[in-house]
Amino acid sequence: MKTIYLVLPCYNEELVIQDSAIKIEDFLRELVDKKIISAESRACFVNDGSNDSTWDLLEHLCETNAFLCAISLAGNRGHQNAMLAGMMMVKDRCDAVITLDADLQHDISVIPEFITQYKKGYEVVYGVRKSRKGEGAFKKVSGDAxxxxxxxxxxxxxxNHADYRLMSSKAINALEKYGERNLFLRGIIPSMGFSYTTIEYDEKPRLAGESKYSLRKMIQLAATGITSFSVRPLHFIFFCGMFFFLISIVMLIYALVVFFHNGSIPGWTSTVAPIWLLGGIQLLALGVVGEYIGKIYMEAKHRPRYEIDKVIWK
Structure with a gap:
């Protein structure tokens, strides 16, 4: 039987962590009893610098539940780094790791299907949402865009994949070689090229509380994804610059022709709009270039992505 570890990042989840942990332990016991996974399988909660009672609750839960363990990061390092920290912590203790959110919106009932596909030889199994019923119109439109x-x-x-996935220890060892500080695992893992398949699931409502993934964090994650895997935005800026340069040459020739024929250049009051347009494009271009420069700056410092502060392990 395979040893499977679940990794669950959590940040300020005091309202759900106890119910989630009990559900997870009961579920793991059921899988062990059915001989789907080995008795050495565990669930590892990763406290991402929570400033509520999440860690205190985890300490108590790990003392009383044999299938649970936990690590706490020194400070808030972000969802992607917390997930990576958990995977790196457990990779040598198991055959495969399944990452999911601590609020259990990811449907744990499909985990046996994940394991079945892994046993068939797939190194990565992605959980894909069947629908996004709980999302508002803005989130759906922005996600599709x-x-x-x-x-x-x-x-x-x-x-429609949201970091609910199984990765074999082989795939995780390969992931360890990727040294980016600006992590976008949803892009890195598919780019590694390992065999994969997908499993559909219905997203569940939160047990309690509200999502800690704010609009600002979603925008940051999207910006990281866009700028971490392609230089095409820079190419686009270059071609835009060339296009508007050629337009300006044409307009200059037109202005000179009109001036020498009529002695005046009509319509210059209407140039305010193009000036605003070009000014906006320039600022946007500077912003895109700034994103890339910022990434270079962060990568050049080679600072650790996270530090582990506390560990509870049996």
């Missing part, structure tokens, strides 16, 4: 843009940029990502 993001997937469309990533496809245009030539970045391979799995549509």
């Amino acid at each position: 993001f997937y469309f843009l990533m496809n245009i940029l030539g970045t391979k990502i799995i549509k």
Whole structure:
């Protein structure tokens, strides 16, 4: 039987962590009893610098539940780094790792299907949402726009996948070689080229509380994804610059012709709009270039992506 570890990043989840942990332990016991996984399988919660009682609750839960363990990061490092920290911590103790959110919106009932596909030889199994019923119109539209843009940029990502996946220890060992500080695992893992398949699931409502993934964090994640895997935005800026340069040459020739024929150049009051347009494009271009320069700056410092502060392990 295979040893499977679940990795669950959590940030300020005091309202759900106890119910989630109990459900997870009961589920793991059931899988062990059915001989789907080995008795050495565990669930590892990763506390991402929570400032509520999440860690205190995890300490108590790990003391009383044999299938649970936990690590706490020194400070808030972000969802992607917390997930990576958990995977790196457990990779040598198991055959495969399944990552999912601590609020259990990811349907754990499909985990046996994940394991079945892994046993068939797939190194990565992606959980894909059947629908996005719980999302508002803005989130759906912006999500579709993001997937469309990533496809245009030539970045391979799995549509409607939200970090609910199984990875073999072989795939995780390969992932360890990727040294980016600006992590976008939804792009990195497909780019590694390992064999994969997908499993559909119905996203569940949160047990309690609200999502800690704010609009600002979603925008940051999208920006990281777009700028981490392609230089096409820079190419686009170059071609835009060339296009507007040629337009300006044509307009200059036109202005000179009109001036020498009529002695005045009509319509210059209407130039305010083009000035605003070009000014906006220039600022946008500077912003895109700034994103890339910022990434270079962060990567050049070679600072650790996370530090582990505390560990509870049996």
